[in-house]
Structures are given as C-alpha cells and as structure tokens.
Amino acid sequence: MPLGRRRPAPDPPAASAPPATALRGGVDLGGTKIQALVVDEAHTVLGRSRLETPREGGPEAVTDAVAAALAEALAAAGAQAGELRGIGVGTPGSVDAAAGTVANARNLSDWIDPYPFAARLSGRLADVPVALGNDVDVAIRGEHALGAGRGQDALLGVWWGTGVGGGLVLGGAMWAGRGFAGEFGHLVVRHGGALCGCGNRGCVEAYAGRKSMEAWVRRREARGERTDLFRLMEKHEKDRLTSGIWWRAVRDEDPLALRAVERALQALGAGIASAVNLLDLPLVIIGGGMGDRFFATHGAQIAQYTHDNLFRAGSPPEIVPGALGDDAGALGAALLLG
Numbered sequence: 148m149p150l151g152r153r154r155p156a157p158d159p160p161a162a163s164a165p166p167a168t169a170l171r172g173g174v175d176l177g178g179t180k181i182q183a184l185v186v187d188e189a190h191t192v193l194g195r196s197r198l199e200t201p202r203e204g205g206p207e208a209v210t211d212a213v214a215a216a217l218a219e220a221l222a223a224a225g226a227q228a229g230e231l232r233g234i235g236v237g238t239p240g241s242v243d244a245a246a247g248t249v250a251n252a253r254n255l256s257d258w259i260d261p262y263p264f265a266a267r268l269s270g271r272l273a274d275v276p277v278a279l280g281n282d283v284d285v286a287i288r289g290e291h292a293l294g295a296g297r298g299q300d301a302l303l304g305v306w307w308g309t310g311v312g313g314g315l316v317l318g319g320a321m322w323a324g325r326g327f328a329g330e331f332g333h334l335v336v337r338h339g340g341a342l343c344g345c346g347n348r349g350c351v352e353a354y355a356g357r358k359s360m361e362a363w364v365r366r367r368e369a370r371g372e373r374t375d376l377f378r379l380m381e382k383h384e385k386d387r388l389t390s391g392i393w394w395r396a397v398r399d400e401d402p403l404a405l406r407a408v409e410r411a412l413q414a415l416g417a418g419i420a421s422a423v424n425l426l427d428l429p430l431v432i433i434g435g436g437m438g439d440r441f442f443a444t445h446g447a448q449i450a451q452y453t454h455d456n457l458f459r460a461g462s463p464p465e466i467v468p469g470a471l472g473d474d475a476g477a478l479g480a481a482l483l484l485g
C-alpha cells in the first residue's frame with residue numbers, strides 16, 4: 148500500500164474509476180491548530196474537527212493529535228477510519244511526498260530530522276493510505292480546484308502569513324518546476340535590501356513576512372520609537388505579534404504598525420507585479436493569516452502597488468481573497484488523493 152505519493156495529477160479523480168469508498172480525509176496541520184475534514188466524492192464536508200497543535204512532545208505528539216482530530220471528524224461524519232480511501236495532509240516543513248517524510252518543520256515541536264509522518268499516521272488510522280503535501284501548496288490547490296481559482300488556467304496564490312508562501316497554476320495544473328517553483332516570498336523586490344530568513348537580501352518575505360515585520364518593529368522600538376504592538380500582544384496573552392494583533396494596531400492607527408504594514412503592502416505589490424510581468428497571469432489569490440485579516444481593508448492598496456509596477460498597466464490581474472477560508476488547506480489536502 149503506498150504511504151506517500153508524488154504530486155498527483157491536478158484534476159479531480161475521473162468518474163470512470165470509482166474507488167471502493169469515496170470518502171477522504173483532509174488535514175491542515177498548522178503551528179497553532181489542526182483542521183481535519185471528512186469529505187465525499189463531491190468534496191462536500193461531512194464532518195470536521197479543529198484541535199490545538201501540541202506545543203511539546205515532538206512529531207509523535209503531533210501525529211497523535213492529527214489522528215485524534217481525524218477521529219473526531221470521522222465521528223461527526225458517522226464513519227470509521229477504515230472507510231476512508233485515503234488521508235491527505237498539508238504540513239509545514241520540507242515534505243518528501245514519495246518517502247512520506249517531513250523534516251525541518253520549525254513551527255512544530257522538536258521536528259527537525261525527517262520523520263515518517265505518513266506511515267505513523269496511517270498506522271494510527273486503520274492503515275489507510277496517507278499522502279503528504281506542503282501546507283501552502285495544498286491550500287492553493289484547494290482554491291484552484293474548489294474556490295476562488297475554479298476553472299482558471301493560470302493563477303498565482305500568495306499566502307501572506309508568518310512567512311510569505313506562494314504557488315503557481317500554469318496550464319491548468321500546479322507548476323512544481325523541479326520541485327521548488329512558486330516561491331513568491333523570495334522574489335527579490337529590492338536588490339541588496341533587507342536580510343531575509345532564507346539568507347538572501349531584498350525578498351518579499353523580508354518586508355512582508357509577519358516574522359520579519361515583528362523583527363523590524365522590535366528594532367525600532369529598541370531605538371525609542373513608540374508603538375502599542377507589544378502592549379497589545381501582552382494584553383491578548385500572545386507570545387508573538389499575531390495577525391490579529393497587527394490588525395488591531397493598524398485599526399488603532401499605531402504609527403509604527405502602519406509603517407510596517409505599508410512596507411509589506413509595497414513589497415507584495417512589487418512582487419505580484421514582477422510575477423505578472425513575467426507570466427501575464429490573469430488572477431492572484433491572496434490568503435494566509437495576514438492576507439485573510441487585511442484583504443478587506445487593504446486589498447485595494449495591494450492592487451495599487453501592483454499596478455504601479457506593472458509593465459502593461461492596461462491589463463492588471465484580478466486580485467481576490469481566497470474563497471474557502473479556513474477550509475482551503477484541508478480541502479486541498481484531501482485532493483492529494485487524486
């Protein structure tokens with residue numbers, strides 16, 4: 148029984164080859180929460196569950212929690228694990244889909260070495276096949292198949308969160324390149340600019356990634372500039388500047404938060420324009436924690452900064468928010484089963 152699979156064909160399974168069971172599990176494994184769904188052949192959600200991601204205990208504890216979330220979703224759907232045709236999981240870190248392993252998942256507990264996640268999860272759930280995918284990749288796959296990108300031949304997904312993830316659809320299918328295509332966050336928007344977590348300078352993520360934004364305001368606060376961001380963080384009992392904290396600070400017109408978000412929007416616009424200048428993409432979908440929070444109020448600014456940098460200003464891409472909300476990752480993960 149295959150435990151991990153290579154990237155499957157992009158289209159939903161052909162109706163001509165009906166599986167023994169049409170139910171599938173989909174999981175979005177995040178640094179703070181685990182979202183699990185059970186869906187039928189029409190991608191209708193039959194049961195769902197959301198659990199907190201364990202902050203300690205390493206990959207074993209996380210695997211237990213993912214299995215527990217799926218068990219809850221199965222119970223809500225009135226089904227058993229053995230009835231699933233398979234389980235797809237979108238996960239952070241370096242995914243080797245063929246080997247069924249995940250490594251370097253730095254926002255999960257003690258998860259650096261390659262861990263046989265597919266096999267261990269399958270073992271906890273009636274030996275059902277498990278397919279793994281990158282978390283951003285599966286969310287964009289979900290939006291393309293079922294959400295804001297439905298029916299589109301080409302699009303760019305921009306997942307604005309702790310980092311800035313991305314994914315490309317070209318010719319109707321996810322474009323993997325040699326395995327690492329779609330790294331929108333590492334498009335260089337300022338040559339020799341701010342140092343990025345990847346080691347290069349001037350990447351979109353170095354300006355727009357929430358982690359980089361926090362580092363930027365911390366440096367300025369240390370120099371005596373005033374901000375309410377960290378007071379808000381403590382008031383809401385967070386240990387970092389979450390999307391919600393940024394959103395509140397911007398709403399309250401905190402000057403430093405406004406400047407940080409402005410830099411981020413400019414970098415996103417320049418990056419989107421560069422991608423469109425190269426590929427003439429008709430559609431850009433904005434998602435992720437920051438994207439979901441800020442699109443309603445700041446989507447027009449992203450469009451403006453994109454427009455400012457377009458080669459062909461007369462044919463801008465449509466820029467839209469994701470349509471699947473919190474379900475995008477888990478629905479897209481269920482699509483990994485092909």
Ligand SMILES: [Zn+2]
Binds near residue numbers: 350353
């Ligand atoms: Zn970078």
